[in-house]
Structure formats: C-alpha cells, structure tokens
Amino acid sequence: MDEELGNIHLPRREYTMFCLGENDKGKTDHHDTHIIGVDSVSNDGEEKEADEDLENNFEVADEYKGMSKGMMLCVAYAANIGGTASLIGTTPNLVLVGVLDDRYGQEHPINFLSWMLYSLPAAIVFLIIAWVWLLCVYLDLNPRNWWKDGKCACSCSCTCKKTEEEKVVSKVIKDEYKKLGPWTWAEISVLVHFVTLACLWVFRDIGGYGWGVLFRDGYVTDSTPAILMASLLFCAPSECPSYFCCRPKEDDSPSGSKPSLLNWPAVHKNLPWGLILLLGGGYALAEGCEVSGLSQWIGEQLTVLDYLEVWVLVLVCTTVVCFFTEVTSNTAIATIFLPILAALADELCINPLYIMVPCTVVVTYAFMLPVATPPNAIAFSYGQLTIPDMASVGCMLNCLGIIWANIWVNTYGMALFDLSSYPEWADSENSTCYEEFINATSTTMVPLTTLTL
Template identity: 30%
Template sequence: MLLLFEFCKIYWKSLVTFIWPLMILPILVLNNSPAFRCIYVVLIMCVYWITECIPPPLTSLLPMVLFPLMGILSSDRVAANYMNDTNMMLIGSIVIAIAMEETKLHMRIALNIINVVGCSIKRLHIGLCLVTMFISMWIANTAATALMLPVVEGTLQALQLQGLISMWEIDEQLPSPSPKPAGTATAPTELSEDRRPSNITMCYYISIAYASLIGGTGCIIGSGANLAYKGLYETRFPHSPGVEFAKWMMLNLPLMLITILFSILWIQIWYLGLFRPYSKAAKDINLGADSESAAKEIISTQLNQLGPIRFEEIVVAFCFVLAVILWFFRRPGFIPGWPHLFTELKVGDAVVAIFILFLFILMPNFPDFIYLRSSDEAKRPTSNSPSIVSWKVIERKMHWGLLFVLGGGFAMAEGAKTSGMTKLIAESLKSFLENDKIIVMIVCCGMAVIITQFLSSNVACVTIVTPVVLDMSVVAGLHPMYLGMSVALASCYSFLLPVSTPPNALIAGPSRIKGIEMAKVGLGQLILTLAVLLIVYPFYAPLVWDMDILPDWVETDKEEKP
C-alpha cells in the first residue's frame, strides 16, 4: 500500500492525464450527440487546466485535435480562434508593457506619484496601492506586481536601515533583541526559519498584489480575464457591438475606484491600526517626522538615479496616451468613432494595438539624426539608433503561452456554441433562471469566485464559466452583458490564497507570508469587493450598457445556424 501511495505521489500528473479521459468515457457511451461529445472534451480540458497535469498552453491546444476528429468543429474554424482580434490586442498591450519596462517609465511614474501622495507609513501604503492600480490598468496584473516588487522591497529595506521599522519579527517563544530607537541604523538581518514578516511588510506586499487585481478590472487590457471575456462574448454574439473599450472604462473605472478605497481602508485597519489608535499595530508605525523624511529621501534618491526624462520615455508616454485615446474614441457612443473617417468595415481594438507596436519598433530611442549636419563631429551619428523596443526583446518577453490559453478558451466556446452544449446546460437550468435576475447574478458570481479562489486561474475560470452564463442569459431573456461581465469581474477577485493567482504567488516568496495569513486578510477583502460589485453593478451597469432592453442581435445570433 505504501509503495502504491509513493507511486501515485510521484506519477500523479501522468495518472490524471491518462486515467481521467477513460473515467468520463461513459458520457459518450450514454449519449453520442455533438453536445455530449463537446461536454467530454470540455471536462477533459477543465481538469487538465485545474490540476495542470500538463502545461495549460498545451491543454489549450486540445480542441485543435479533438474537435475536428470528434465531429464538433472543422479544423479551420478551430484554428481561427487562436489568432483573432482579442489575441492580437493582447500582443499589442503586452508590447506596451514591455516598452514601459525597457525605458523604466513605469518607475518614474510610480516614484513621482508616491512623492506627491506623501511618505509617511500610511501615505506610502496609499501611494503604493494607487500606483500599482494605475499600472495594472494598462498592463497585466502579474507584470504590474512584478514591476512594483523592487519598489516595495527597496522602500522597506531603506526604512529598516534607518531603524524606523522592522521588516521581520522573531517568534515570541525565542528571546527578542532589545529595540533600537528610531533613527538608529540597523543592519538587515538574515532571514531564518524563526522569522516571520512584520505587519508593515505584509501590508505593503499584500497591498500591491490586491491593487493589481483591482486595477486590472478598470481597463479592458488590464487583465487576461478581461480579454478572454471580450473574445468569448464577441464569439458568441458576432452581431453585437462587442465589448467596447470606452463603455468598459465608463462602467468599471468607478467600480475600481470604490473597490480600491475599501481595500486601502481594510488593509490599514487590519495591519496599520487605522481607527485603533491604542493598538500595537498603530503604535508600531507612529514614528513621527523621522520616518517621513527618511522615506522622502529614499524616493528622491531613486528619482535622481533615473536622471532627467529621456526621449525614449517621452515617446513611450506619447504612444501610451495615443493608444488610450484611439481605443476610447473607436466607438465612444456619443459621437461617431474615428474609424468612420476611413472605412465602413469593422475596425477592432487590435488595429490600435498593432499600430502602436509598429510605432515602438520604428521609432528610434534617440533622434540622433538631428545632429547629422552638426558642426561638432562628436555629436554626428556613426550608426543607426536602435528602436524603442526591438523584435528580439518582444520575442523574449512575449507571453506566448497566454495566447494559446486564450485561443483554446475561444475555440472551446465556439465548439460549445456550435454543438449546442451551452444551450443544453442553460435549458436544464431554466427553473433556476425564473428567479429575480439579481439573485441569478449573485449565484453566478459566487460560483465564479469559488472556482477562481480554489480551482483555477481567473483566465481559465472566465473561459469555463462565461459560455454557460451567456447562454443562460439568452434562455432567461436577459442582456448577455448583465450576467457575463459581472461573472468576468468576480473571476478577477482572487484574494484568498497564494495559489489563487500569480500576483499572490509573486509576493508570497519575498514577503514569506503564510497561506493562513493571506486567507484571513483576503476573506475580508473578498467580502468587501463582492459587496461593492453586487450593490453597485446591478444599478449602475444598465445606465452604461442599456441592459434593461434585450437587443435584437441576441435573437439573430440565437437563430443563426453554424
């Protein structure tokens, strides 16, 4: 028995890979219709995604093999999902993130915002949250967290060197060192097993992970889950106006700001003793003007190290603003969008993303050509100036696996629609859908939250849940955006565990935060965030997207035969 246990422990991934498809084979024996064949493939993909018994990008390629062979979808229709408008938009948005990272523009923005907000312990916390939230609106939340980690680590270490805070606590059972007065320099101590992070350390690290998740909901390019939802929605309803950049921001920007406010308050109450002036946490950070002046000096030093703003940073900032303006005014709603000046054909968000990509590759990082006729020979260029971002850098830093994951989700959604799988599931839930739409939304969001915390990443969660929810909307006679977007947003709220989402995992290592500690603070964060969504969304969303009326294109796409 022990030998069998050891065998399963070592080879469990291979066992899941080969045994799971055999275990669910009776589905095809009982009913071999296209809908049930699709259910069989989807169940295989869901378990593979959740367990990661094979790499998720490889799981995402299964529809390319199984859908044509099982008579669900032709190979050309499956392949088209792996490089559609949404995936092209993802490529462009990742290149924007790469350009900001290569030029260190994100660091300049972050340090300046923190400098403006203030440098006390609480104000630094607010500044870190706002900066991470803002950066995460425009680049992937994992990348935003990774970019902010050095800022947090450097700030904490510098404050500790000044003797203003302690990053680590020693177990109470062990003798503790005598405390040093504020302003006394303290050498950084080596990490050992008996050390755990202090409240300030946990506060700062957890805050950037949570702020990145919240910030990612504010803009459609801020999270892979947003782009996955956009692709799934537009695949299911090809005659719809789609998920428009401007409307997404009009709806989710206020939600994001309200959520980040409650997040800052909650984390400061939990870790920094906000509204509890006599608590130990509040006394630990009450260091007077010394801490603020020391922190200000740290921020100023880091800004000085960046030097004056460079030409390449100005170009990246200009392209970034240009991209936002073009995305917003592609279809703003209150005026005709700029594409109408050129064509009557559909112009998607990917057009803007790839246009900006070309600008980054074609623009030099320094305009040395202006010195071509300079009297000073030392200033004359001797070689071509490199571009803002080279294609080699893009190749190295591009998240190719995420493109496959999104493409696999889109292929799965199209197969589910074509085979009638999602319609079958939605019809079976018809009695449940007779409840009030707010109750239906609460249950769907609750299901998404449970999946994203414990079972799957937010992208996989959106990919699994969204096709079913969209068909449930059609059966219930609801605007598909009402349930669809609320579930997509709920899927992004992965606050409970380090394994729930990559930003949590990224901060768990350097901060040494235990899972139980993150679960405690994350539960409060999750309750507050869901409360904001479930209270504000049902009343505000219909004002932006006109969700009280069932559009004609729902019936068109419902009746359309593949």
C-alpha cells in the first residue's frame, strides 16, 4: 500500500527508510519504526486510520532536518553573496555608484566592468567559503565528527551507490525538469535581450574604449542600455511572428499582431514601486546631507580616528556597517553610511574607494537575521529555520565575510584601483588632498644628479 510524502509516493517500507538516519537502515520491520504515531497494524481498519493521520504525525529524522536547514541557508547565502558580483546584483551597489556620481562626477573608475573585475572573483571565493562552513555545520565535515574513538572518522558525503531515497529524489527532480518542456519563443527572446543588455553594460567603457566613446562625455551611463532593453521588451512579440519567412509551416492561424513580451499592466503589478521610492528617497536623503553639510560635519568628527592605520580604519568601518545591517535594511544602511564614509575619506585624504567599496560589499554580507536581507526573510518564511539557527550559523559567516572583504581590498583591490594614492578624480574645490599627495610625491623623489653619481 502506498503512502504520500508531499509529491513523493513510496511503499510503506521504503517510506520508513526515508525517514531514518543512515545508521538506522535495516531496522525497518513493523516492530521498530521511526514514524511517530504509526505503529505496527494488524488489520486494514487500523492501517487506514494510520494512513489518514500520517501527514500530521510524521516526524523526520534529525539528519534530514539538518540537511533541510542547510539547503535553506545555502540558497539565501548564495543569493546574498552572488548579489555583490555585479552592479545590478544588489541595491547597495547602485547606491555606491549614485553617491560617487553625485559627489565626484562620472570620472570615477567604478562601472559595470570594473566592478565585476573586482567583485566577481571575490564572490566566487567567498561562496566556496560559505559552502565549506555549511558543510562543517550540517554535514560530515562537522569538526566534532572528525575524530572518534582515537581515530579519524571523516567520511565522504558522496557514494557511488545511491540509496533508495536518493533514487526517489533524483527521479522527482528529473520528472519536474521534463515538465518544463522545450524552450518557448518568449523565453528565447527574453534571453537574447538579457544577453544583449549584459554585453552593452560590459563593453560601454573598457579602459577608455568601448561603444560609449561614440557619444559625448556623460551622455550615456549604465542606465542607458537598461532603458533601451526595457523599451524593446514592450515591442518584441511573445510568440513567433506569423508573416513572410518567420511563419512556421505548421502554423495555419490567421496573420495578425502578437502580444508583446512586456505590457504595462504586468509592470504596474509586479514592479517593486516601494523599492524605487526607497532608492529615490535614499538619494534625496544623501543629497540633503551633502548640501546641508551634515555628511561633512560627521566626517570631520570622525577624524579623531586618524591615529589608526588606514587598514585598521577600514576594518573598523566594515565591522560596524556589517553588524548594523543585520537589524535594518541594507539599502538604508548603504544610503546613510556611504556619504559619511566619502566625507571621512576626503578629510583624511584616503582614496574614497578604499573605504567605500569594502563597506558596500559587507553591507550585503548579512547572514544572521531574517530582517537583514530579503533572501534571509524568504528562507525563514518556510518554517524550517529558527532565529537561533540563523544567528548561530550567520554570525561566524559574517566574521569570515568581514575578514575576506578586508583581505581582498588590501591585495587585489589595491592593485586594481591603486588605492594607495589619492586619485585626481576625487579632488574638489574644497579639498587639497590631491595637491598634497603630488607635493609629497615630488619631495620624496630622488634627484637625477644623485642617481647619476
């Protein structure tokens, strides 16, 4: 007799094994079952009654509970980490570019390509770090299981021989994949538009070259391709055109217009207008702080930290920002802190990117609480996780993220953006940092006559 677990149908004996840990296999007779509330049955009436209450009385073994929590957290953590890899991946990245544009103009080196060159390798490495940490917490790499009875007890999580439950799960995944069917015209069209948009972003500015040089300075930005592709989605058909050579031979429907890939009702319903208002309000708040002099005043008060080494100052700022974002929106934290950090960098004559870029990255490294980022909230909403689960696992990952962001900016970032010097693009009428840097550099140069001697 079959019984149901979600969408998986298993015989009673296989179903019981699915609920057990690996060490309990082979103990699945009717007198030793791990299904809570389902005892051995002696007649059809009792068995039918047990079947009806199975879903409510079912309890999964701890091994599978840990696996479920690990899967939930890995999706949320991967979404947070992957968002740092490109400018459009997460909102704080866009806030960073907006603050740099407003304060320094568009001559700063942060664009779609340069940000990916910096953040994509860092995101890949930190994704591996997060994966290893989750393995240590929930799977066989738990350090508590490395040594038992005076000998190494490490075991590989993967075996060549699949268990019964692994075969069932594999079959379910394959069946669901087959239900997707072949690619449709609309899917291919959206993919083409997206790839074109990514190429336009990447090749707009490549070290002074790219298609952006065809226009005057400041005429096109990263928002230009986005608006262009969004407009084209309102024009491109969602079905194969039925005219001339585009008409398939098997299509005998009358010719006529096809619905577009995107329409205004869909935009009005699905576009997160609240996020747009939040971003706009954030930019307005940053501009108000800048015009009123509040950011400058706060930056001046923070100059008491100038006795610290620059790398220590960056470490302190990233730590403060990372743990602040656990209790509020990462977008709000980026909007409030980045203008202040820019003012602090100008006061201390530090390259603004040296302190703003790692802080922008760690704002998204929020892994402890559901309110920190939307991926955390979505993972928490499924009910498998508790706040202590997320806090205990995420706190360590937060610390690893802070350490990794500082290592990356002090090594690869230092070489990519020349963070050791104050850049000319950051110089303004109210700042003499660039002139002081040039003067200091010229006074430390060895005279040519000394070299010849």
